[in-house]
Amino acid sequence: MSALEVGGKSIELDEDGFLADIADWNEDIAVALAKTENVDMTDAHWEVVNFLREYYAEYKIAPMIRILTKAIGKKFGKEKGNTKYLYELYPAGPAKQACKIAGLPKPTGCV
């Protein structure tokens, strides 16, 4: 367990630097988490993070990558609806890096 200091508050993280409690999340924390991943949050980055959070609110899990690419393509234009685009934004992999910034837990099981 480690912690992240944001606005004078200490936020608990798990072994891999994911939020221990998704309820802690806010935009400042997202920016701080992005920094730990060397990601500068642009509007395009926020589009993905916001979608992940909306999906999580409804389905209680991060979406599978196909659902993510399709939804981003539908919402923000066909040229964005592919894994290549997502990897440009999140080089360490959209599933893990973008989920971390969105405060979502890691997936488990045969994945």
Added chain:
Amino acid sequence: MSKVPPAAELAKIDHQPPETPWMGTPVEFRPGTWCYSGKPKVVEELGLPNAREWSPADEDWKLPDGWQKIIYEGFKERLGKYRSLKIFMDICVRCGACADKCHFFLGTGDPKNMPVLRAELLRSVYRKDFTTAGKILGGFAGARELTVDVLKEWFYYFYQCTECRRCSVFCPYGIDTAEVTMMARELLHLVGVNINWILEPAANCSRTGNHLGLQPHTFRDCIDSLCEDIEEVTGLHIEVPLNKKGAEVLFLTPSADVFADPGIYTFMGYILLFEHIGLDYTMTTYASEGGNFGLFTNQETMKKLNAKMYAEAKRLGVKWILGGECGHMWRVIHQYMDTMNGPADFLEVPVSPITGTKFENAKSTKMVHITEFTADLIQHNKLKLDPHRNNHRTVTFHDSCNTSRAMGLFEEPRYILKNVVNNFHEMPETTIREQTFCCGSGTGLNTDEYMEMRMRGGFPRANAVKHVHEKHGVDLLSCICAIDRATLSTLMQYWVPMVDAAGVHELVGNALVMEGENERTTDLREEPLADVEGEDDAV
């Protein structure tokens, strides 16, 4: 998360044992070689003892008071309950036939990863506590006290065994080190020593019906999305029945097949097959998992998670159960299910509604493996197949530890592949069928923080793939296990980057000629077919 050294460096494996005697060589908890501990919330949810925050890297593991006594009692109970354990503790003659058969030994060079020595870690304590010679002679009889260091050693090496049973194939006495590992993990659970990557999926499965923790509406959403993808490729609109009472067949598969790359393409293959033959089937959101991480935990958890299958089959009133491509799922079904949660008298002996074949082999479990089902369809000429649609791929087949060594399923997948693929090459004989090498990440060790050990354990498998890749241009490693589909993809990226992993039914799905479909220009991954590329060249 620790960084994995580059492949060229990892391939330099030193098989020279350390200078110190094995009992005097303590474990070093280097990142990348062990898994995170179970989160307290998850441990509690499963009703396991000693939930707490701790890490294997800590000096103090916060063991409960009297932990040695707890293990002693647990050991005694299991020696009484499982004759195999008692026999395996007593009869090893240390002939060494198993020594170099374990992928973890081959990939690490660590002598404690020789199956004989792995079992000896437990056996030495058994001798001390349960044999006269060990009680009197101690170290001279190979006996030792259970200390904290011994317990740490157990944790380290019993989570460097994937219960693959390759060693048992070579043991003249049939000693099954996988069962020794299972018992050791059970004992460790008694004092709260565990790993999260097994327990969290098990807890998820108990709560939501599947390892991933997909709730019913999420499960539905994933399936609908995959049906959209099928439509994209074939032009066919197909709906997957869920929780449909009175369907003839209940179809169960690992949840990763509806969620994770590349299992999702295997799933599309199943769905196209069912549509092709007009099968009256249903899937379920209650038993939405074929796999069973309880098998890697303890008997009680395995039994509880498995119970959902028959319970749901009964509720839905189906005749029999069809199971998807998974490894350990079939170990549980084939070797434990009917006595553990059966007999399932309310089900019928499975009969294929298309060919009329009665699956006598499934008389007691009432569950048929999808490769048996599909191979039977092909043999009766019931499928319209165009293997050219897989011509853009050169394929080999990885026998999963469990489907091969736990159920002898060698011919069916190969028969299917022969009919749906034109370019197929086997890996060397000593690395397939009952001698197959594990993916290196089985028994719930498929987690990221353990990556170095996964790449080491998977090295012998990868080496055989590399051989057929270089010799025959193999670029697709097919298999019938969900853990494999995920872990072999990672393994290949590391050791043989030009090779992908795929389920057998993905290739079936590519080859199936569906009524009313659009002309296929891509495979299920939406990658162009060889013929289409050829046409482009001609233009």
